[in-house]
Amino acid sequence: MGQYVLSEAHKQTPITISPFHVSNLPDGQPWTEFYRTSAGILLRFPKLADFEVSADGALISSRPAPGIPDATVEHLYLNQVLPLALSKAGKLVLHASAVELDSGAVAFLAEAGRGKSTLAAAFATNGWRFLTDDGLVLDPKDNGYLAMPSHPSIRLWRDSHERFLTADAPAAPPISYSSKARLLADSDLKYCNEPRSLRALYCLGCGTASSVSIERLSAAESLVQLAKHAFLLDIEDRKLINTHFDRLADLAERIPCFDLDYPREFSELPGVRRAVVGHAMEAELS
Amino acid sequence: MDLNRTFNISPDVTSRALDPEVVILDLASGTYFGLDPVGARVWQLLSDGKTIAEVYDLLLSEFCVSRDVLEQDVLNFLSDLEKKRLII
Numbered sequence: 001m002g003q004y005v006l007s008e009a010h011k012q013t014p015i016t017i018s019p020f021h022v023s024n025l026p027d028g029q030p031w032t033e034f035y036r037t038s039a040g041i042l043l044r045f046p047k048l049a050d051f052e053v054s055a056d057g058a059l060i061s062s063r064p065a066p067g068i069p070d071a072t073v074e075h076l077y078l079n080q081v082l083p084l085a086l087s088k089a090g091k092l093v094l095h096a097s098a099v100e101l102d103s104g105a106v107a108f109l110a111e112a113g114r115g116k117s118t119l120a121a122a123f124a125t126n127g128w129r130f131l132t133d134d135g136l137v138l139d140p141k142d143n144g145y146l147a148m149p150s151h152p153s154i155r156l157w158r159d160s161h162e163r164f165l166t167a168d169a170p171a172a173p174p175i176s177y178s179s180k181a182r183l184l185a186d187s188d189l190k191y192c193n194e195p196r197s198l199r200a201l202y203c204l205g206c207g208t209a210s211s212v213s214i215e216r217l218s219a220a221e222s223l224v225q226l227a228k229h230a231f232l233l234d235i236e237d238r239k240l241i242n243t244h245f246d247r248l249a250d251l252a253e254r255i256p257c258f259d260l261d262y263p264r265e266f267s268e269l270p271g272v273r274r275a276v277v278g279h280a281m282e283a284e285l286s
Numbered sequence: 287m288d289l290n291r292t293f294n295i296s297p298d299v300t301s302r303a304l305d306p307e308v309v310i311l312d313l314a315s316g317t318y319f320g321l322d323p324v325g326a327r328v329w330q331l332l333s334d335g336k337t338i339a340e341v342y343d344l345l346l347s348e349f350c351v352s353r354d355v356l357e358q359d360v361l362n363f364l365s366d367l368e369k370k371r372l373i374i
Contacts, residue, residue: 220307220320227311227318238313242300245311249302 002058002085004077006070010063012050015042021235032080034233041088041233043081048177049073051081053233057088071173075182078151083135084233088240092247093231096136096201097154098147099123105147105196106280107136108260109229110204115264118160119204121189122269125164129192130154130185135231138198140247144254146195152185163266165189198255200280203229205261212262212275222257223249287361289339293332293373301329310372319372324349328363332373338364 021034035042040054049064049072060081064073083093096109097120108116117133124130132150139146153172156164161181165188172182185191203217203225217225226248234240258279262272295301298314308326310319321329327348331341338360345356367373 218307219304220309223302223304223309224318224320227309235316241311241313245300245302249304249309253304 002054002060002089004082005059005061006073007061007063009066009068010050012044012047012065015044019044043084045076045080049076051077053081053085053088055088057085057090057233060085069173069176072175072177075172075175079134079155083137083231086137087231087244088233090243092138092140092145092244092251094136094138094226095134095229095231097133098131098136098196098198100129100131100192100196101199101277101280103196104199104280105131105192106200106202106276107147107198108202108204109225111229114204114206116204117154117156119269119272121154121156121160121164121183122273124154124185124189124191126270126273127190128273129190131192131196138251139195140250141197145198145251147198148195149191149193152191152193153182154185154189155180155182159266201226201251201255201257202260202276203257205259207261207264209261209263212268212271213260214275214279215259217257217259219252222252225257226252287338287364289342290337292335292337293364293367295333296372296374299372301333303330312370312372314371319370324359325363328360 015035017035019033019035022030023032025031030046033044035044037052040052043051043053047065048068049062051060051062053060062073062077086093094107094109095111096107097116098105098107099120108119110116120130120133131147133154135150137148137150139148157180161183165183169188170184170186172184183189230248232244262268299310299312301308301310303326306323306326308321308329310321327345328341331344341360342357346353
């Protein structure tokens with residue numbers, strides 16, 4: 001992994017060039033602005049921090065805005081910037097949580113708010129171990145992929161926190177732009193700190209299913225889903241995009257991918273766990 | 287449409303065959319398109335430089351479908367690909 005340098009707080013000054021890409025919040029406000037610089041790519045999180053990623057993705061430097069807590073900067077780094085930088089460095093990184101199952105791993109892919117962290121917590125508080133709650137890094141190996149562990153914490157909204165863990169469960173300091181708690185791994189929230197062979201990918205549906213539903217996707221459908229859920233820092237670098245496309249196609253061909261949908265009720269989660277465990281253990285996935 | 291016409295895949299497009307389907311990535315817009323097995327076969331024939339007439343004849347020999355239906359479906363498909371600037 002590359003080098004990370006945290007600089008002194010610095011007021012965000014206007015940038016004279018236009019961003020080549022802007023990622024917006026659901027309310028339309030800019031969340032991340034992407035600027036090309038002579039050294040690489042500058043990521044601006046308005047009023048929070050700037051991060052500069054070197055052209056090879058190996059060096060990241062951050063400049064927080066004045067008054068922004070270290071925990072917020074660290075959180076932006078881990079959840080937003082590092083996955084993008086890893087993609088620039090040639091790694092395959094997905095918007096996915098992952099849990100260990102029978103010495104392998106399964107991943108849950110979804111955009112924000114679909115329940116991938118809640119599902120990971122539902123496993124990690126009931127005897128299984130989680131590898132990551134987002135930003136899943138996949139390393140190719142001879143005949144498949146390794147799911148890599150990341151930060152030993154899971155971010156949960158208050159209702160999920162109260163459902164799975166006690167109010168005094170260990171947590172990282174709060175961050176300034178989200179009320180989600182970052183709950184730290186411990187004996188009640190079990191974490192797997194070793195790579196695990198990836199057995200299956202599950203794309204979380206929008207919760208319209210009346211019961212737990214698992215459907216196999218074709219390789220082409222899988223590739224489209226994987227592309228939707230992959231981190232990619234430089235969306236203008238055609239060479240990088242082609243390589244990225246090849247990697248995703250290889251993943252789609254090697255690892256089975258499924259649609260997983262279920263009603264978004266806490267009471268459904270034990271059934272979802274049973275269904276996923278049973279499904280992933282089926283012989284054709286091993 | 288001129289049945290002797292051939293198409294080029296747009297230079298803004300890359301595709302991957304995932305037998306029997308194809309996924310197309312439009313690099314200009316970052317949009318992905320999935321093609322079913324029949325669409326994938328047409329895409330392959332276009333990539334090989336076949337004329338529209340050749341596409342018709344080859345598909346008629348491979349699929350159980352009437353010429354009228356096939357020609358209309360292929361024309362609609364080509365029109366869609368052109369509108370999306372995936373072929374030129």
